Amino acid sequence: MLGRIGKGAIREVSPRRDIIHEGVDPGAVRLILEGWACRYKSLPDGRRQTLAFFIPGDLCDAHVYLLRKMDHSIGAITHLRYAEIGREQMDALAARYPRISQAISWNELVTASIQREWILSMGQRNAHEHLAHLMVELFHRLRAVGLTRGDTCPFPLTQNDLADATGMTCVHVNRVMQELRSDGLIELDHRELRIPDLRRLEKAALFNPGYLHLDHEGAELETSCLLPGKQLTH
Amino acid sequence: MLGRIGKGAIREVSPRRDIIHEGVDPGAVRLILEGWACRYKSLPDGRRQTLAFFIPGDLCDAHVYLLRKMDHSIGAITHLRYAEIGREQMDALAARYPRISQAISWNELVTASIQREWILSMGQRNAHEHLAHLMVELFHRLRAVGLTRGDTCPFPLTQNDLADATGMTCVHVNRVMQELRSDGLIELDHRELRIPDLRRLEKAALFNPGYLHLDHEGAELETSCLLPGKQLTH
DNA sequence: CGGGTAATTGACCCGGGTCAACAGCAGTGG
DNA sequence: CCACTGCTGTTGACCCGGGTCAATTACCCG
Numbered sequence: 001m002l003g004r005i006g007k008g009a010i011r012e013v014s015p016r017r018d019i020i021h022e023g024v025d026p027g028a029v030r031l032i033l034e035g036w037a038c039r040y041k042s043l044p045d046g047r048r049q050t051l052a053f054f055i056p057g058d059l060c061d062a063h064v065y066l067l068r069k070m071d072h073s074i075g076a077i078t079h080l081r082y083a084e085i086g087r088e089q090m091d092a093l094a095a096r097y098p099r100i101s102q103a104i105s106w107n108e109l110v111t112a113s114i115q116r117e118w119i120l121s122m123g124q125r126n127a128h129e130h131l132a133h134l135m136v137e138l139f140h141r142l143r144a145v146g147l148t149r150g151d152t153c154p155f156p157l158t159q160n161d162l163a164d165a166t167g168m169t170c171v172h173v174n175r176v177m178q179e180l181r182s183d184g185l186i187e188l189d190h191r192e193l194r195i196p197d198l199r200r201l202e203k204a205a206l207f208n209p210g211y212l213h214l215d216h217e218g219a220e221l222e223t224s225c226l227l228p229g230k231q232l233t234h
Numbered sequence: 235m236l237g238r239i240g241k242g243a244i245r246e247v248s249p250r251r252d253i254i255h256e257g258v259d260p261g262a263v264r265l266i267l268e269g270w271a272c273r274y275k276s277l278p279d280g281r282r283q284t285l286a287f288f289i290p291g292d293l294c295d296a297h298v299y300l301l302r303k304m305d306h307s308i309g310a311i312t313h314l315r316y317a318e319i320g321r322e323q324m325d326a327l328a329a330r331y332p333r334i335s336q337a338i339s340w341n342e343l344v345t346a347s348i349q350r351e352w353i354l355s356m357g358q359r360n361a362h363e364h365l366a367h368l369m370v371e372l373f374h375r376l377r378a379v380g381l382t383r384g385d386t387c388p389f390p391l392t393q394n395d396l397a398d399a400t401g402m403t404c405v406h407v408n409r410v411m412q413e414l415r416s417d418g419l420i421e422l423d424h425r426e427l428r429i430p431d432l433r434r435l436e437k438a439a440l441f442n443p444g445y446l447h448l449d450h451e452g453a454e455l456e457t458s459c460l461l462p463g464k465q466l467t468h
Numbered sequence: 469c470g471g472g473t474a475a476t477t478g479a480c481c482c483g484g485g486t487c488a489a490c491a492g493c494a495g496t497g498g
Numbered sequence: 499c500c501a502c503t504g505c506t507g508t509t510g511a512c513c514c515g516g517g518t519c520a521a522t523t524a525c526c527c528g
Contacts, residue, residue: 043440047358051350063343071347071445109297113305115349116285122356123401124281167357172516174476206277211305406484
C-alpha cells in the first residue's frame with residue numbers, strides 16, 4: 001500500500017545529476033527505489049567530499065523537512081529512480097502506521113552511526129583499511145536489502161567516487177585497489193564486486209559489524225519494507 | 235518543571251572517566267548540565283577517534299535507546315554533571331510536551347549535520363583549516379547556550395584531545411596551534427580561548443555557518459531550554 | 469572514427485607522522 | 499620544604515604515506 005501512496009511522485013534522474021542541492025528548502029523526503037546516489041558537500045574552492053552513499057531502500061533524511069535549508073547536496077551516481085514523499089504525506093503515514101515511524105527513526109539512527117564510522121575511517125584507518133572497510137560496509141548493506149548474489153554485488157562507483165568518499169586522490173585509490181586485488185581480497189570487473197573471502201576482507205578493514213545494527217529486533221522494520229514488492233502487515 | 239523531573243537522576247563524574255561504554259545497552263538518555271564530554275570510538279589496536287564534543291545543553295543520543303548496544307563510548311573531558319533520563323520518562327515527556335519532542339528531533343538533526351561537517355573537515359580541510367574550524371564551531375555552539383563572554387570562551391581541550399578529534403598527532407596539533415597564535419587568529423591561555431577577530435578565523439577555517447542551523451525558526455526550542463533556570467511555557 | 473570518461477603509470481614532492489628528549493607545572497606524600 | 503610523579507606542552511631531526519602533475523592506455527558509445 002505504501003507503494004501506491006508514493007506512486008504519485010516517482011521520479012527518475014540520469015547519472016551524475018543532482019536531485020537536491022545545498023541551500024534549498026528540502027520540502028520532501030526521498031526514498032531510493034533503484035540505483036545509487038550520494039550525499040556530498042563541497043568547499044568554496046571546489047574541494048568535494050562525499051558523506052554517504054545511498055542504495056535502494058535508503059531514505060534521504062527523513063526529518064530534514066524540519067530544517068529550512070539543506071546543508072548538503074544529493075546527487076545520483078547511476079541512473080536513479082526514487083519516490084518523493086511530501087511533508088504532509090510523511091506525517092500522515094507516520095501517524096497512521098506507527099511501525100513506519102519506528103522504522104524511520106531506526107533508519108536515521110543507523111545512518112548517523114554509519115556517519116560516525118566514516119569519521120573513524122577518515123581519522124584512523126589508512127588507505128587500505130579505509131577502502132576495504134567501505135566495500136565491506138556496502139556489501140553488508142546491499143545484502144540486507146537482497147541486492148547481492150553469493151559473494152558478488154553491483155558496484156557502480158568509479159575510482160573517482162571512491163576518492164571523493166575517502167578523501168584520497170583517485171591516483172592513490174587506483175594504486176590501493178590494485179594491491180587489494182593482487183592480495184586476492186577483492187575482484188572488480190564490469191561494475192561488479194566479488195569478495196572471495198569476506199572474513200579476510202573484514203579483518204583487513206578492521207571491520208566491526210556492530211555499528212550497522214543489523215541484528216536489531218526490528219530488522220524487518222527496515223525501510224526496505226517500503227520497497228515495491230513488500231507488503232506492510234501493519 | 236523539566237528540571238524537577240530530571241532531578242532524581244543527576245550524576246557527576248570526574249574528568250577522563252567514561253560515562254557509558256561501547257557495547258552496553260544505553261538504557262537512558264543523558265543531558266549534559268555542566269562540563270564537557272566527548273563521543274569516541276576506537277580500533278582494536280588502540281587508535282582512537284573523537285566523534286563529537288558535548289557541551290552543556292547537549293543531549294547524548296536521544297533515540298539511542300531504540301538500539302540494543304552502544305556503537306560508541308562517551309567520556310567526560312572535564313568534571314561533568316549530567317541528568318540521566320530513562321526511556322519511559324523520555325517517552326512520557328515527549329507525549330506530554332510536543333515542543334520537547336520537536337526540540338529533540340531538531341537537536342538530532344543538528345548533531346547529524348555537525349557529524350557531516352566533521353567528515354568534510356577530515357577529508358578536505360588541511361590541518362590549519364581543520365583546527366580553526368573546530369574552534370569556530372565550538373565558539374558558536376557555546377555562544378548559543380550563553381557560555382561565552384565577549385570574544386572569549388572556556389576551552390578545556392588539551393592538544394591531545396584536539397589530536398583525537400582531528401586525526402592528527404598531538405605534535406602536529408602543537409605546531410599548528412602555535413602558527414594560529416602567531417597569526418593572531420587565536421589566543422589560548424589557562425583553558426580560555428580568545429578569538430580577537432571571529433570573521434578572520436572563520437575565513438581561515440572556510441567556515442559556513444549554515445550547517446549549525448542556528449537561524450532556525452525554533453531556535454528557542456534548543457534543548458538548552460532543558461537547562462536549569464529556564465522555564466517551559468508549553 | 470572521434471570524443472569523452474575511467475583506469476593506469478611514472479617521477480617527484482610535501483604535509484604531517486614518528487621518535488625522542490626536555491621544560492613547565494600541579495599535585496602529593498614524606 | 500623538597501623530591502617525585504604524571505600530565506601537558508614544546509622542539510628538533512628524520513621519514514613516509516599519500517598528493518601532484520602529466521602522459522598514456524583502455525573503453526565505451528554514438
